[in-house]
Amino acid sequence: MLQDVTALQLVLSGDPALFAIVRLSLYVSFSAVVLAALIGIPLGAWIALTKFPGRQGVIVMLNALMGLPPVVVGLAVYLTLSRSGPLGAFGLLFTPPAMIIAQTVLVTPIIAALTRQTIEDLWIEYRDELTAMNLGPLGRVAALIWDARFSLVTALLAGFGRAAAEVGAIIIVGGNIEGFTRTMTTAIALETSKGDLPLAVGLGLVLIAIVIAVNALAWTARRAGERLAG
Amino acid sequence: MNMLTRRSLIAVTASLVFAGHAFAQDKSIVVASTTSTQDSGLFGHILPMFKAKTGIDVKVVAQGTGQALDTARRGDADVVFVHAKPAEEKFLAEGFGVKRYPVMYNDFILIGPKADPAGIKGSRDIVAALSAIKTKGADFISRGDKSGTHQAELNLWKVAGIDIAKDKGPWYKEIGQGMGAALNTASASNAYVLADRGTWLSFKNRNELGIAVEGDKRLFNQYGVMLVNPAKHPSVKKDLGQQFIDWLVSSEGQKAIADYKINGEQLFYPNASDSGA
Numbered sequence: 017m018l019q020d021v022t023a024l025q026l027v028l029s030g031d032p033a034l035f036a037i038v039r040l041s042l043y044v045s046f047s048a049v050v051l052a053a054l055i056g057i058p059l060g061a062w063i064a065l066t067k068f069p070g071r072q073g074v075i076v077m078l079n080a081l082m083g084l085p086p087v088v089v090g091l092a093v094y095l096t097l098s099r100s101g102p103l104g105a106f107g108l109l110f111t112p113p114a115m116i117i118a119q120t121v122l123v124t125p126i127i128a129a130l131t132r133q134t135i136e137d138l139w140i141e142y143r144d145e146l147t148a149m150n151l152g153p154l155g156r157v158a159a160l161i162w163d164a165r166f167s168l169v170t171a172l173l174a175g176f177g178r179a180a181a182e183v184g185a186i187i188i189v190g191g192n193i194e195g196f197t198r199t200m201t202t203a204i205a206l207e208t209s210k211g212d213l214p215l216a217v218g219l220g221l222v223l224i225a226i227v228i229a230v231n232a233l234a235w236t237a238r239r240a241g242e243r244l245a246g
Numbered sequence: 247m248n249m250l251t252r253r254s255l256i257a258v259t260a261s262l263v264f265a266g267h268a269f270a271q272d273k274s275i276v277v278a279s280t281t282s283t284q285d286s287g288l289f290g291h292i293l294p295m296f297k298a299k300t301g302i303d304v305k306v307v308a309q310g311t312g313q314a315l316d317t318a319r320r321g322d323a324d325v326v327f328v329h330a331k332p333a334e335e336k337f338l339a340e341g342f343g344v345k346r347y348p349v350m351y352n353d354f355i356l357i358g359p360k361a362d363p364a365g366i367k368g369s370r371d372i373v374a375a376l377s378a379i380k381t382k383g384a385d386f387i388s389r390g391d392k393s394g395t396h397q398a399e400l401n402l403w404k405v406a407g408i409d410i411a412k413d414k415g416p417w418y419k420e421i422g423q424g425m426g427a428a429l430n431t432a433s434a435s436n437a438y439v440l441a442d443r444g445t446w447l448s449f450k451n452r453n454e455l456g457i458a459v460e461g462d463k464r465l466f467n468q469y470g471v472m473l474v475n476p477a478k479h480p481s482v483k484k485d486l487g488q489q490f491i492d493w494l495v496s497s498e499g500q501k502a503i504a505d506y507k508i509n510g511e512q513l514f515y516p517n518a519s520d521s522g523a
Binding site: 098099100107109110191192197210212213 | 308321
């Protein structure tokens with residue numbers, strides 16, 4: 017692909033290489049968001065509801081980590097997964113799982129920090145009811161996450177936006193290998209370096225369209241869910 | 247963290263590791279190479295032929311020569327295919343490579359704006375041209391990334407008797423990026439830049455840029471290939487890697503390289519038979 021063609025032609029002709037790239041981008045970013053949600057939502061909720069020494073500092077740290085530079089995360093994951101690094105034996109460097117790990121590290125603080133804020137606000141609002149229901153700490157966490165589920169969609173979308181948009185981490189740990197670890201963002205970086213700016217911009221527009229579509233789907237699902245929940 | 251989350255976390259981690267193994271088990275090798283071999287489209291041309299013959303997937307990680315050698319030093323590649331002979335020989339001397347095979351050559355060219363502020367267009371003397379650029383203070387973009395092209399550029403300044411680290415002025419801009427990015431920067435700021443011919447031929451965003459100096463024998467650009475030493479890194483797939491090297495230097499591989507053309511112009515000239523290259 018990608019010789020003297022425009023992105024529009026690639027989309028219209030159903031170019032298999034382009035679709036493989038789009039599929040990999042979505043696979044990597046969705047997997048990272050799922051993993052980050054499994055870690056970040058319980059973590060954020062726990063911090064919201066628990067009193068412990070240094071809690072204010074942890075919250076400040078968590079909020080700050082939302083701004084982790086992708087290139088630094090990429091480098092750290094690279095050094096960890098490299099054959100010469102502590103997890104080198106697994107042979108994960110330059111594979112899609114390496115990219116999922118790097119994006120999970122980037123997305124987890126975003127989901128955890130936004131969850132913490134949402135749950136804490138709810139807790140302040142419903143403290144008396146929840147106390148009256150006589151739930152244990154785990155029960156409270158579960159009840160509040162369930163109550164906040166529609167708001168938490170926004171946290172997941174923020175995480176997905178971060179993952180789908182970043183190039184700094186995955187280009188280091190994935191290696192931008194054609195047909196294997198090349199995603200939308202690394203393909204855009206490559207076409208830019210080849211001086212094919214129109215194709216790079218075209219691919220960028222395709223990426224933006226995909227992100228909008230994902231957000232529209234999530235919004236529709238949230239509205240439908242809210243209506244069902246009454 | 248509740249039990250369910252913990253279980254799913256373990257399951258996901260396990261599947262990640264398993265997926266990594268699945269990805270690592272197939273018949274494939276990782277080749278650390280330079281941006282010039284990838285951006286010029288050479289790999290896109292020759293790798294499908296190699297795959298058809300052997301069934302081996304070659305995964306190319308395109309970096310500057312310095313970074314590619316470092317990737318290999320860490321054991322993260324099976325084969326390294328670069329263009330900076332002194333750096334390659336150092337890599338061998340350190341014991342990270344098994345043997346260096348010359349593969350092909352092309353040449354560097356000095357790219358510059360049509361307006362030609364240094365007055366060097368059409369010259370065949372790269373050393374005089376660099377001296378003129380410095381004297382006139384004409385804008386010059388340096389890769390600044392320890393790539394093969396960057397090392398060749400530094401060497402040419404030295405040959406011109408210019409200590410660039412000391413003598414550089416605001417006209418000399420080190421951008422620390424790949425060949426394509428350097429050409430984009432030169433294109434946007436009408437500056438001179440040293441490039442490999444392969445990347446230039448396939449580069450599209452030229453604007454006012456054209457070839458200013460070519461044909462000086464000091465602009466020769468040799469590519470070599472090496473298997474990463476399995477004695478240093480047992481994870482190296484030595485049989486598959488050696489198959490790739492053997493194919494590159496075979497008459498079939500050499501012909502595939504010679505056949506790669508853009509607009510009728512040959513990009514790389516095979517010379518595996520020249521043991522001194």
